[in-house]
Amino acid sequence: MNKRTVVALKVAVWLVCLSPLALLVFHGFRNDLGPDPTATVTHATGFATLRLLVISLAITPLRRLSPRLGWLIRFRRLLGLFAFFYGCLHLLTYLWLYSGFNVAAMIDDIGKRRYIMAGMAAWLLLLPLAATSTNWSIRKLGGKRWQVLHRLAYVSAISGVIHYWWIVKSGVRTPITITLVLAVLLLARIAWLARQRISRQADVVTAG
């Protein structure tokens, strides 16, 4: 892939990633965020976080489908950081719009509500990943250790999906789509690992 295509694609990914925020800002200025603006902002930022996180997790399994998809890796960090960015905005809606920065009320709330705990866990797990997203960190940590650390992204996504299930009304099944997508991605990883282990054993046998 030539440089121009990469630049064009990067611009496109930036625009797509910024569009949920741009829509909120646009409607916010027009005082047009719907009947329940707090819920609109909360849902938009929450969906953006989960979707971007799952898309970033799809990059590696997709690349394995064909060597021609190798270029996808260039977008993983960008997607992951945008997921973290929307996660921060989502957290901010809770701290500001729901709790009015009332620390005592928040502590009381977090202790009692498991969906908030799951959401907090998902955000906290993304924090070290965002902090170690630079090339410098990869070198400093070493590729292997960095990779192990960044598998936390899966744990974060699982926490995020649990958070989603716990906030919808009992009986409502809207989180099913993202749950299935995440499950498929996880299974693809497991299948890949299993296949590698078998081929490695085969190699050992052949070498012997």
Add this chain to the structure above:
Amino acid sequence: MLIKKTSDIPFSEITPKSAYLNRRAFMTGAAALGAAGLLEPRAAMAADATKLQTVKSPLSTPGLTLTSYKDITSYNNFYEFGVEKDNPAKNAGKMKTRPWKVTVDGLVKQKKTVSIEELLSFKPIEERVYRHRCVEAWSMVIPWAGYSLSELINWAEPLPKAKYVQFLSLQDSTVMPGLRDINLNWPYSEGLRMDEAMHPLTLLTFGLYGELLPNQDGAPVRLVVPWKYGFKSAKSIVKIHFTSDQPNTAWNDMAPREYGFYSNVNPNVDHPRWSQKTERRIGASLFEQRQPTLMFNGYGDQVASLYNGMDLKKYF
């Protein structure tokens, strides 16, 4: 945005928006079809047919800013038509509300069936502005139109054994796509203790803003129990059933820990998953939405005595 202060003029005396919009369409149509002589006066009449003659009521809550007609009719929980707030406004149009019959049975002197036309002309329709508090911690102020349910109960002549009233909503999978999306115990069922049902604030409701209810708000007849969370107010009622035992109710069956049979608005009893201390007023701007939730949704003076001696943390 449309924000109206409560005024002394009942809404039925103000031309409803849908009516003047229809009239405008009628005029446009007149321009197009007038020469061809295809005009019929039906369009204007249809617009007037949605209007209700209402009288003022001392039971209306004064001094509140009304939620706009648009928000009341586009932000709905009516799971028969889908789980998202905008689903009912999109999907409820296919429900036929004429002809409509309501069956009154169970522990009554005699089983009766009554048509919506009879219900509408049974007693004067009052305009009652009530606060409306959803269990999801949002709220509205709605000018309902109806009369006290007690009027109908007296007419139904329940037997002394009757201690509860159950309300059953329409269940019709041909027009209700939501019946598949969520596994509630359909048809939607709600219930009240007899003294709650007989309370004058409990409103048998046919309209809002001086017009017949739009389908998404529970047409053609619904309940409004202003001191309880919104889901207690069953929509599109087809059956009123008197029983001696506490009836099964839809959300209580689904998640008894989260939705009690009583479900009185109570800022001191949290939903297991969120606080009920505050609420978001629908239609307010982003940073002005949150306001404190009132005990019994502000109707404590009228209804608190119904629960004397009851532990409201236990019977939430």
